[in-house]
Amino acid sequence: MAKVETNLIHQGKEFNETKSVVTPIFQTATYFASDDLDEYIKAATETKFPEFYHRHGNPTNSQVASVVADLEKTEDALVLATGMAAISAAILSVVKAGDHIVAQHAHYSGAKLFFNEFLINYGITISFVDQVDNESFEKAIQKNTKLIYIETPSNPNLELTDLEFIGKLGKEKAIITMVDNTFASPINQNPADFGIDVIVHSATKYLGGHSDLTAGIVCGTKDFIHKVWRKSLVLGASLSPFDSWLLLRGLRTLSLRVRQINENALQFATWLEQQAFVKSVIYVGLPSHPQHSLAQKQMKGFTGMICIELAGSENEGFEKAQSILKNLKIFANAASLGGVESLIVHPASMWGSHHSAQQKQISGITKGMLRISIGIEHIDDLIGDFEQAVSS
Numbered sequence: 355m356a357k358v359e360t361n362l363i364h365q366g367k368e369f370n371e372t373k374s375v376v377t378p379i380f381q382t383a384t385y386f387a388s389d390d391l392d393e394y395i396k397a398a399t400e401t402k403f404p405e406f407y408h409r410h411g412n413p414t415n416s417q418v419a420s421v422v423a424d425l426e427k428t429e430d431a432l433v434l435a436t437g438m439a440a441i442s443a444a445i446l447s448v449v450k451a452g453d454h455i456v457a458q459h460a461h462y463s464g465a466k467l468f469f470n471e472f473l474i475n476y477g478i479t480i481s482f483v484d485q486v487d488n489e490s491f492e493k494a495i496q497k498n499t500k501l502i503y504i505e506t507p508s509n510p511n512l513e514l515t516d517l518e519f520i521g522k523l524g525k526e527k528a529i530i531t532m533v534d535n536t537f538a539s540p541i542n543q544n545p546a547d548f549g550i551d552v553i554v555h556s557a558t559k560y561l562g563g564h565s566d567l568t569a570g571i572v573c574g575t576k577d578f579i580h581k582v583w584r585k586s587l588v589l590g591a592s593l594s595p596f597d598s599w600l601l602l603r604g605l606r607t608l609s610l611r612v613r614q615i616n617e618n619a620l621q622f623a624t625w626l627e628q629q630a631f632v633k634s635v636i637y638v639g640l641p642s643h644p645q646h647s648l649a650q651k652q653m654k655g656f657t658g659m660i661c662i663e664l665a666g667s668e669n670e671g672f673e674k675a676q677s678i679l680k681n682l683k684i685f686a687n688a689a690s691l692g693g694v695e696s697l698i699v700h701p702a703s704m705w706g707s708h709h710s711a712q713q714k715q716i717s718g719i720t721k722g723m724l725r726i727s728i729g730i731e732h733i734d735d736l737i738g739d740f741e742q743a744v745s746s
C-alpha cells in the first residue's frame with residue numbers, strides 16, 4: 355500500500371471512468387438506468403451506488419470517501435453535506451429510544467445542541483463526563499449504554515481524551531465508540547489505531563482546508579457505513595457535486611497544509627507563551643499542556659488550534675480581547691477553523707447563545723479567552739500582526 359501523501363492524490367481513481375486526469379464534477383441529479391431490471395435493482399439498492407440518483411451516491415463523493423477511509427484506516431466512509439449531518443446521521447445509526455450515551459462536557463456546540471435539544475426529546479438519555487478523567491467514562495456506563503461519544507482535542511480548551519482507554523473500554527463492554535476527529539485531522543491522529551469504531555469529521559475544516567465549502571464524513575466498517583447510508587437516504591443531507599469536487603481538490607494538499615500548520619502553530623504558541631499580555635497558552639504541542647505526554651502518545655502532530663487566556667482580571671482580559679480582535683489585520687475574526695488562512699474567535703461571544711453561564715464554566719470558557727486557528731501564512735507575518743494588534 356502506498357503512503358498517505360500518494361494516496362491523497364490517487365486513492366479511489368476507479369470512480370472516475372472518464373479519461374480526464376482530474377475527476378469531473380458530475381453535476382447531475384440522476385443517471386441513465388439500465389433496462390435490465392436486475393441491474394436496475396442493484397443500482398437502486400446497493401449502498402452508495404455512485405450513478406443512480408444523487409441522494410444515493412455520486413462518483414466524486416465515492417472518491418472522496420475512499421480517500422478519507424484510507425486516511426482514517428477504516429473499511430469505508432460516507433460523505434455528507436456538513437459535519438453536523440455526519441455527526442447526527444452517525445449517532446442516529448447507533449441509538450434509539452431507551453438507549454443511553456456517554457459523552458463529554460466539552461463538545462462542538464452543534465453536537466451539544468443535538469444531545470440537549472434533540473436526542474433527549476426522542477427518549478435517549480446522555481451522561482456528560484470530564485474527558486480528562488478516564489474513570490468517569492467507566493462510571494457513567496449503564497445497562498442501556500450503546501454509545502461512547504468523544505472529541506479530542508475538544509473545543510475550545512483543547513483537552514484530550516485517552517483514545518486507547520476509550521477504545522479498550524468500548525470493546526470490553528461491547529459499546530460502540532465514536533470520535534469527532536475534526537480538530538486533529540487524520541494527518542495528526544488516527545483513532546482507529548486505538549480501537550475506536552467510528553470517526554466523524556467536519557470536512558469543512560482541515561479536510562477541505564480552504565474555507566470554501568461545508569461537508570462531513572463518517573468513517574467506519576462497511577456494515578456501519580451501510581447503516582449510516584440508509585439513515586442519510588431519509589435525512590437527505592447529500593453533499594453537492596461541486597462541493598464534493600472542491601473537497602477532493604482540497605484533500606490533495608492535506609498533508610502539506612497540515613504539516614505547515616503544525617509547524618507554524620508550535621512556533622506561534624511558543625512565542626505567545628513568552629508574551630506579557632498572555633496569562634496562559636493552551637496548545638497540545640507545548641510541554642506546559644497538562645496532557646502533553648498523552649498528546650505525544652496518541653497524536654503525530656499537534657494541529658493549528660491554540661487557545662489563550664489574556665493577562666489580568668477576566669474583565670481586563672475581555673477588554674484586551676476586544677482591542678486585539680479589532681486591530682488584527684491578517685487574522686480574521688471569523689467562525690470555523692482549519693483553513694489556509696489564520697482565524698481567531700472570542701469563544702465566550704461565539705457560544706453566548708448556545709451555552710448557559712454554567713455550561714460555559716463547565717466547558718472552561720472565560721471572557722478573556724481567544725481561540726486561534728493557525729493557517730499557512732509566513733510565521734513572521736502572523737507574529738508581526740499580533741504584535742501590532744497588541745500594542746495599538
Ligand SMILES: *Cc1c(COP(=O)(O)O)cnc(C)c1O
Nearest residue numbers: 436437438462536556558568569
Ligand atoms: C465545525 C465542527 C463541526 C460541525 O461541522 P459543520 O461542517 O459546520 O456542520 C463538528 N465538530 C467540530 C469539532 C467542528 O469544529
